[in-house]
Amino acid sequence: MAPALETKSLVKRFGALAVANDINFTLERGARHALIGPNGAGKTSFVNLVTGVLTPSSGDIHLAGESITALSRAQRVKRGLVRTFQISALFKKLTVLENVTLAIAERVGAANDLWRPAGHHRDIIEEAYDLLVPLGLADEALRPVTELAYGRQRMIEIAMALALKPKVLLLDEPAAGVPPRETGAIIETIERLPADIAVLFIEHDMELVFRVAQRITVLVQGAVLVEGTPAEIAEDPKVRQVYLGESKH
Amino acid sequence: MSDFFSITTSILFHGLAMAMVLYLISVGLSVTMGLMGFVNLAHGAFAMAGGYTLVILMKQQNLPFGVALLAAIVICVVLSLILERLLYRRLYGGDELDQVLMTMGLIFASVGAATFLFGPVSQSLEPPAMLRGQINVLGREFPTYRSFLILCGALLVTALWLGLERTRFGAQIRASVDNLRMAQTLGINTSQLFTVAFALGSGLAALGGGLGADFLNVGPNYALEYLVYFLIVVAVGGLGSIRGPFVAALIVGVSDTAFKYLAPQYGAFFIYAITMAILLWRPRGLFGQSA
């Protein structure tokens, strides 16, 4: 069976600057895979390329064996490629429940319905609510997102991604900006994600990376430096150099 | 053949003069847009204020052209600084819609204020004696005032470009347009920078409005009537660009003159069509940063 996600010789240049330099990357089905690297290594650019925010200069992206390079962002989502954002990108003034219903309405195609009131799609609302319960967000379903603590907002990010029933889930720094006492809940949530979803997450929090990831890829200057199991990565001299080098300044 | 040559020269001449005026007025808008993403629809009101001040000071106070022009610039800069402190500042980094609404309100207020102060009829500029009539360049007659306009514009544009390229202030502006957050972390006082850029832009607009009073009639509806031209120059040039608007102003100035001369029955129709075509081709303008 083809891997969940695969990039082949992926290149993206802005003038002389290459943010993705010949990236060959494979995400196996059901994987828990971490993408790490120093700031400016091109991690978020990689996510943007894969999800279609950026168009690659050359190379190919495959989802479950089929090329999606030419598809729009929306079409990729429809095929089960879903992402979250590094900085919470929610509908801030809308309620938690509304955020999730918007995602479900897109997935089931109800959002093209011009005439029936949204409230008549009761199944969507129920599904959204039931998704909030295990994430501990049900009590806040009717509160506007802005009223919630940042850690809780990160959970809504994940809830919205799950609402789209992803096959491949890209988590862009799920714990970024979250106070340490709240990261535990996020790690637990990621650990509890359904096993059939292939998860790729970008993260700086090494505790999270080494607790969750089964494989780790290290990206430096837009290129893959090394890939391996957490144990291999922890021992790799090149990786140590990159991270020690970074910690010098 | 010589007819064709003569017409072409004439169109280029008048088009260039108009481009200078449009550029002087619009460049400030491009910079404020690029710096703070502020949509200042009322920018034309400063040009109008410059035009009125110049005309009124010359007519009623009998001030000489140069003095009146300088006074017009100073008055507009002060006016813009007051408005910046009082109103604009509150909406920095805010909602684009609020900026549109507030500056739309300013436009309407400027229409009312100008009607009240100067009456509904538009004012005409009487150039000083030495700038009237025609001058002879290479065996051809050109209107003196417009030749002066082109010369003035060329000097100002050169000074502006050199200033932005060679001075510390210019470097700060360019850095901030490029990446505001980065500029802030480098210790550039972007708030102060924006105030200065805003004042400079308004001053240039006043200058353009004053000098260009014989292209763009100084009447109460000024800010509303010519808004489309200023926006075209900025959007076609590319937001935040300094040179882009100049190219755009040239395109607008020359083609507007050409069509009004060659096909007056279509009015401004072609300018609008060309604008749409360019943006269809390059949605971020000719010199806009690409995604």
Next chain:
Amino acid sequence: MTDLSSRDLLGDRKAVIDAFARRHRFKWYEAIPWLAAIACYFLFESYHALGAQIFATILFALSLDLLIGFAGIVTLGHAAFFGVGAYAAGVMAANGWHEPLSEVLVAAIVAAGVGFASGLIVLRTAGLTLLMQTLVVAALLQELANKWSSVTGGSDGLLGMKIDPIFGLFRFDLFGDTAYVYCLAVLFIGWLIARNIVYSSFGRSLTGIRENTNRMHAIGAPVDRRKLVIYTISAALAGVSGALIAQTTALVGLNTLALSKSGELIIMLVIGGIGRLYGAFIGVPLYMIAQDRFSQIDPIYWYFWIGLFMIFVVVFARGGVLGVFERFNQRRRSR
């Protein structure tokens, strides 16, 4: 929209879902504008003509609210569709087709066509470029109407319109009695349509686009198509509004396409409150009645004061009349 933050609902699955699913139901206060309109018919008999204008303009403002307030598409050229509708109805009426309802229908279709075609081009951009392009579309049409005077009457305006009685029964009279009821009825239909759209799943997704376009892309929404659809619908409603004005005043001029028309409309909407569906019902009457009063006293001051008022609303009274009312209500409740 409805206030859903009542704390006592929290934790109860059915109650929460019910509250959320019932948002689109009619609330008692939604009847106020219609009752007021009916009452005004009997109270202000000499103002029926003005009333008809107000209703038609409310429809115009409502169509703009769908764009600015719900989809977040900020436009300076909405008068384009109003003008196209007015000219469509006017040209028909001046050239031998006198039946009013079919004129309205044609106006809606023509305006929708122009909205769709221009939307294909302008909606690809955002911010200042979008503002400029919407403005240019209106200016282009205005120039077209100006120069194509054999059909449009050019700068003299379109004259010689003749309108048959509605259903062959109700003749347009000098006092505007018929026009009042006619415009009110069409506004009611337009409002029903707009309201339905706003509360539909499609309408909710528009709010999503306004709040965070990138996120809508990320949840797989065809953002550009959604914008184009609402742009077309909004254009059609604006076209209907233009047709109503043309029919009830028997005059169409170049000013129907002008930037000042779009600008004034925005001001009316802001005064009432943007993105609230009812802002148009408050802002338009306030503006037009005040204009009717003050312009008789001193028309010169009108633009000045209205401009100042607009600045005041944006800087100090965000959300217009309805916004202030909502904040007042919240404060009262939290006490």
